[in-house]
Amino acid sequence: MFQVDLFSARGELPRTMSDVLGRQKDIMYSSRTRQVTDMFARLQRWKTRAYEALVKVPDAELSDEQRAMREKLADLPRPPSCS
Secondary structure, eight states, X not given: OOOOOSSOSOOOXXXXXXXXXXHHHHHHHHHHHHHHHHHHHXXXXXXXXXXXXXXXXXXXXXXXXXXXXXXXXXXXXXXXXXX
């Protein structure tokens, strides 16, 4: 997967009001992209942790819902680091 930032958070200092409004949009959209990416990474780490916890519980002690969740989570790609 690739993510392309169309709006840079870095840039030259604006010199006109029009430049200021353009920079405001760049920074706003750039921040939103980072927020969404960070949230997705956090969610993936939580899913990995949930899976790792569920595989430690004996099958007989899991509910049908928990077994189904464990199987669904088993198919997810694992992040490189879970710290």
